[in-house]
Amino acid sequence: xxxPITVSSPSEVLELxxxxxxxxxxxxxxxxxxxxxxLASNVxxxxxxxxxxxxxxALAAAVADCPAGALRLRKRxxxx
Amino acid sequence: xxxxxxxxxxxxxxxxxxxxxxxATSLRNAGFEGTVVLLDSDAGAPYDKPQLSKRIDSAxxxxxxxxxxxxxxxxxxxxxxxxxxxxxxxxGVVETAGGPVPFDELVIATGCRPRxxxxxxxxxxxxxxxxxxxxxxxxxxxxxxxxxVVGAGFLGLEAAAAAVSLGMEVTVVDVAPRVLMRxxxxxxxxxxxxxxxxxxxxxxxxxxxxxxxxxxQTVRVDGARGDYxxxxxxALPNVEWLAGSGLTIEDGVVCDANLAAAPGVWAVGDCARWxxxxxxxxxxxxxxxxxxxxxQHVARSIATASTSPMAxxxxxxxxxxxxxxxAIGRVGTEELHFASGNGVHLxxxxxxxLVTGVTTINAQALCVAARRLLQQGDPTVxxxxxxxxxxxxxxxxxx
Numbered sequence: 398x399x400x401p402i403t404v405s406s407p408s409e410v411l412e413l414x415x416x417x418x419x420x421x422x423x424x425x426x427x428x429x430x431x432x433x434x435x436l437a438s439n440v441x442x443x444x445x446x447x448x449x450x451x452x453x454x455a456l457a458a459a460v461a462d463c464p465a466g467a468l469r470l471r472k473r474x475x476x477x
Numbered sequence: 478x479x480x481x482x483x484x485x486x487x488x489x490x491x492x493x494x495x496x497x498x499x500x501a502t503s504l505r506n507a508g509f510e511g512t513v514v515l516l517d518s519d520a521g522a523p524y525d526k527p528q529l530s531k532r533i534d535s536a537x538x539x540x541x542x543x544x545x546x547x548x549x550x551x552x553x554x555x556x557x558x559x560x561x562x563x564x565x566x567x568x569g570v571v572e573t574a575g576g577p578v579p580f581d582e583l584v585i586a587t588g589c590r591p592r593x594x595x596x597x598x599x600x601x602x603x604x605x606x607x608x609x610x611x612x613x614x615x616x617x618x619x620x621x622x623x624x625x626v627v628g629a630g631f632l633g634l635e636a637a638a639a640a641v642s643l644g645m646e647v648t649v650v651d652v653a654p655r656v657l658m659r660x661x662x663x664x665x666x667x668x669x670x671x672x673x674x675x676x677x678x679x680x681x682x683x684x685x686x687x688x689x690x691x692x693x694q695t696v697r698v699d700g701a702r703g704d705y706x707x708x709x710x711x712a713l714p715n716v717e718w719l720a721g722s723g724l725t726i727e728d729g730v731v732c733d734a735n736l737a738a739a740p741g742v743w744a745v746g747d748c749a750r751w752x753x754x755x756x757x758x759x760x761x762x763x764x765x766x767x768x769x770x771x772x773q774h775v776a777r778s779i780a781t782a783s784t785s786p787m788a789x790x791x792x793x794x795x796x797x798x799x800x801x802x803x804a805i806g807r808v809g810t811e812e813l814h815f816a817s818g819n820g821v822h823l824x825x826x827x828x829x830x831l832v833t834g835v836t837t838i839n840a841q842a843l844c845v846a847a848r849r850l851l852q853q854g855d856p857t858v859x860x861x862x863x864x865x866x867x868x869x870x871x872x873x874x875x876x
Contacts, residue, residue, distance in 0.1 A: 419794075419796070419801065419841070419844070420801070420841030421794055421803075422803075422841055422842075422844060422845040422848065423766055425845050426845075426848065434842040434845045436842045436846075436867070437842075439842050453506075454506050454507060457503075457506045457640045458577075461503070461769060461773075464525075464765060464766075466540060470772070476866040
């Protein structure tokens with residue numbers, strides 16, 4: 398088990414679970430500003446460390462478009 | 478969002494598979510504040526379909542598309558075990574066994590069901606589309622013996638791969654001369670078939686039309702004998718409930734490029750036959766990714782009270798025996814097949830020197846690059862070869 402890679406907005410955290418990711422690539426098309434797939438490893442690269450309100454809908458689409466359930470968007474808690 | 482976010486409007490979504498659920502949640506993500514009702518004929522929480530043919534070991538559980546608590550948080554009125562039986566466009570009502578459900582906007586997401594064989598199935602046989610179908614298959618896998626799969630498409634081969642990996646004997650029967658006749662080029666399909674044979678799967682291709690018989694214990698198909706038969710010979714759209722509604726029904730709900738079937742009536746997912754703006758022709762996809770993207774598109778149209786054409790290049794994936802098979806676009810009349818030394822394959826399909834599709838085995842990033850190219854239009858073979866060159870330096874053309 399690897400810890401998920403996380404990036405945050407002020408109110409939410411995006412988690413990428415590489416154990417679940419199968420490289421289907423849907424995130425790259427749902428939120429191209431946020432994701433790319435690395436050619437050598439077939440693993441997603443997060444292109445940004447944060448996102449704006451205007452990018453949130455595309456990000457939610459990327460989470461929902463992931464067939465492997467490797468992406469999760471959760472509310473930021475006290476520890477987040 | 479302004480008043481168009483529709484706080485006084487009601488959207489009724491019929492069908493809670495990936496398209497219906499995605500539409501409901503996307504409405505909220507797009508700022509829609511009105512009432513969202515989500516009807517489904519199945520009882521129980523919405524589950525994701527692709528796993529039905531992959532997770533069939535005795536301990537397997539189905540992942541939900543969404544938790545019911547999330548639906549509640551999003552104020553989505555989810556009503557399982559409510560089958561839609563009719564549509565009255567004039568009054569804006571969906572008829573159900575539980576009474577009429579009025580709507581301002583309707584989203585039809587009733588999906589597909591398995592294409593049935595011409596005869597009833599014997600006791601030890603089933604289709605695979607619902608949670609109950611999946612449980613029956615899983616029980617058969619737990620009992621062991623030989624699984625006969627009728628139909629060598631994606632669903633059938635995935636189930637065959639999963640069953641053989643779990644120690645079952647497996648026979649795959651199809652009338653077609655090769656596996657994966659729909660959507661996968663011959664050279665790639667041959668490799669997938671060889672992979673199955675190496676894993677111990679018996680392939681009986683070019684079979685007679687499948688006729689199943691059997692008793693309480695066994696099933697027979699075209700000379701093959703098994704302990705259970707899975708029938709996976711395609712799918713039909715669930716649109717009979719719309720007969721007489723005034724909507725155009727022809728192999729699905731016929732829609733314009735915006736996915737509108739009538740004013741305020743939309744169709745999404747496997748049951749939608751829309752003018753795909755990418756190709757300018759009526760198409761119906763049976764793909765998980767298309768279903769989600771349709772849903773997202775229509776949710777945005779409703780939430781913003783605007784429309785836009787939906788363009789989609791078909792994308793399918795399949796996981797079999799440790800291989801990740803991915804296909805973008807469609808097969809053409811020619812194929813260029815490249816492979817690297819470490820089991821990575823790339824097939825470029827073309828018609829008249831224009832690329833119609835790209836298929837890969839174990840090359841996810843390459844598939845993303847190809848998908849990007851194909852979304853723009855029909856590139857030439859040279860353009861695709863050149864664009865993919867940085868990732869294919871160690872590839873050799875093999876056919």
